[in-house]
Amino acid sequence: MKGMVLTAPKDVSARDVGQPAPGDGETLVRVAKTGICGTDLKIYQGGIPVDYPRIMGHESVGEVVSGGTLAPGTSVIVDPAYFCGTCFQCRNGQMHICPNGGLIGRDVDGGFAEYLVAPSDNVHALPDGMDVTHAPLIQPMTTCLHAQRLAKIFPGEAVIVIGLGVTGLLHVQLAKAHGAYPVIGITRSKWKRDLAEELGADLTIDPAADVKAQVIEATGDRGGADLVIESVGQLSIVAQAIDLVRIGGRILPFGILTVTEGELPFYDLYFKEIQVVNARVAKPEDFPACIDFVQRGIVDLGPLITDVVPLMEMNTALDMLEDGKGIKIILDHAA
Numbered sequence: 296m297k298g299m300v301l302t303a304p305k306d307v308s309a310r311d312v313g314q315p316a317p318g319d320g321e322t323l324v325r326v327a328k329t330g331i332c333g334t335d336l337k338i339y340q341g342g343i344p345v346d347y348p349r350i351m352g353h354e355s356v357g358e359v360v361s362g363g364t365l366a367p368g369t370s371v372i373v374d375p376a377y378f379c380g381t382c383f384q385c386r387n388g389q390m391h392i393c394p395n396g397g398l399i400g401r402d403v404d405g406g407f408a409e410y411l412v413a414p415s416d417n418v419h420a421l422p423d424g425m426d427v428t429h430a431p432l433i434q435p436m437t438t439c440l441h442a443q444r445l446a447k448i449f450p451g452e453a454v455i456v457i458g459l460g461v462t463g464l465l466h467v468q469l470a471k472a473h474g475a476y477p478v479i480g481i482t483r484s485k486w487k488r489d490l491a492e493e494l495g496a497d498l499t500i501d502p503a504a505d506v507k508a509q510v511i512e513a514t515g516d517r518g519g520a521d522l523v524i525e526s527v528g529q530l531s532i533v534a535q536a537i538d539l540v541r542i543g544g545r546i547l548p549f550g551i552l553t554v555t556e557g558e559l560p561f562y563d564l565y566f567k568e569i570q571v572v573n574a575r576v577a578k579p580e581d582f583p584a585c586i587d588f589v590q591r592g593i594v595d596l597g598p599l600i601t602d603v604v605p606l607m608e609m610n611t612a613l614d615m616l617e618d619g620k621g622i623k624i625i626l627d628h629a630a
């Protein structure tokens with residue numbers, strides 16, 4: 296089969312590779328569409344180390360070929376997080392952070408190829424009629440839902456989302472689904488602010504404006520948001536989240552911080568008694584929940600997709616990701 300193979304940092308090309316064969320408890324999937332994201336870009340650039348050669352891709356949708364209990368031809372999405380099932384975390388219901396686990400598309404070969412093998416438990420059926428170009432976004436959406444489950448949004452709570460890229464726009468929609476009010480989006484980009492409002496944000500703020508004053512006005516006597524979701528991955532934005540959260544509120548540093556040192560207003564963390572909620576990947580139950588949210592129209596994925604690129608032109612997609620102009624790029628395996 297043809298696959299896009301990463302042989303060294305910044306070196307990915309189409310190659311003929313052996314078709315993967317499903318073992319016991321595994322399913323072979325013919326891949327139709329795979330989302331590409333910042334994690335793939337970091338692996339490509341060498342920032343996230345992998346063994347070479349590696350086929351990336353962890354946001355794949357396709358159809359069952361063989362293995363598992365789903366009928367061949369069933370439209371499916373693959374949960375890329377695999378786990379051992381026997382360690383303390385797995386027995387404790389925290390299989391998503393299993394120390395023996397990993398990510399399909401990073402630690403083993405993933406979806407940027409004609410076929411993909413995954414544990415059958417990780418293969419979730421998609422309802423008839425679900426758009427397979429939109430469906431790869433369900434994977435990043437599960438990580439947002441998992442994080443919001445941990446952050447425990449109560450109806451009527453004020454939620455701020457800083458950064459309105461893919462995950463920021465998903466957080467806005469999920470916070471609305473949780474009954475948050477107001478949901479406030481913050482980003483420099485005017486068109487992303489407009490899109491956030493179309494997708495349900497009650498208010499959006501340009502960071503060039505007086506953000507704090509507008510948050511105080513919008514949140515009344517709370518004096519800040521109950522929850523601030525940082526969806527950028529910069530330490531300075533975490534500091535801003537600490538500033539914009541109310542006394543006794545929570546912050547969720549969702550954008551992945553890779554810096555190993557830096558400054559934060561630690562005294563404010565203490566004095567405001569702020570809870571810091573961390574969340575990594577998603578749990579198996581987040582897949583059926585997100586599939587259901589999309590199927591029922593509670594979360595709209597279509598407007599987040601700005602580009603569809605043929606799989607074989609993955610280098611173009613990586614350049615576009617580096618430019619950061621669009622929102623979500625989907626790779627089309629049939630094109």
Ligand SMILES: [Zn+2]
Pocket residue numbers: 331332333334335353354435
């Ligand atoms: Zn991703």
Ligand SMILES: [Zn+2]
Pocket residue numbers: 378379380381382383384385390393394395396
């Ligand atoms: Zn485990």
